[in-house]
Amino acid sequence: MDLTETFLDGEQIFDGHLLQVRRDTVRLPDGATATREYVRHPGACVVIPELRPGVFIFERQFRYPVGEVFIEFPAGKRDAGEALLVCAQRELKEETGYVAAQWTHLGRTHNCIGYSDECIEIFHATQLQQLGQSLDAGEFVELFEMTLDEAEAAVRDGRITDAKTITCLFWARQLAR
């Protein structure tokens, strides 16, 4: 069966400081029409920074939409026209102060397919060197280290719930096998 939904008509219906929302009318596989409302996102990168074999750098950051401090890998939104690797390198440096000599693109994840086109590219960074954080204004990040086993235990006991970070731990475990 062809599951594709086809664009018929649409428009941007909300243009915020951060969020842009579109509403499209689509043709469904059975010929009926439906409305699809979703966020347009420029894309993002997340970095798995491996400081020493099996030891990773994590961040604690308050995430206002949920109202909680989250344990995360470094991540951030792509600037307009920015290459994926450049975005990953910039976010790692800004948020953690580290630069990495070795970068590997592992894959990508879509974190919100119900109502956003966001795609997050996943990078593994090794051979790290500390050069000093340069956080954006209004950005507050605490750094700490965990092993892969410790991070997996933190998922099991509910301390890590961020989906992109759990996705990265999935990848880190695949690399460790």
Added chain:
Amino acid sequence: MDLTETFLDGEQIFDGHLLQVRRDTVRLPDGATATREYVRHPGACVVIPELRPGVFIFERQFRYPVGEVFIEFPAGKRDAGEALLVCAQRELKEETGYVAAQWTHLGRTHNCIGYSDECIEIFHATQLQQLGQSLDAGEFVELFEMTLDEAEAAVRDGRITDAKTITCLFWARQLAR
């Protein structure tokens, strides 16, 4: 350091058919103020349906915001006032036709902490019995089975990129250990 950002003022700035967007002014840890724009979401459930030991039911579904067919575990949004387990049972039955005699709540994941308060509760369903799909109007879902090894391979080669599904595969691997 206290990383908390505190609500000062705010309002709903967009009220769509599906999406509600708020814009709040917050006090940052250093006393400065900032604007936070985000989607309000009622919450969701995702189900890991284990048909036989080590064999899981997956869906193929077209996701219009991204414009691709995704491989996913069954999931869906909570109805107003609906209990989490009831939501999980309803979504599994509607999308796959299965009911399960055994349900375990494993944990939760936040899939979009940058701009949504969405929280997805993760359930493991076993002792399944097929009673027939009852999809919502405009919903088109294909079902198929994979082992955990096959699903992990599908993440590695890029066929599975959905973050909630990869998060569930993380949990399924923890259960299998």
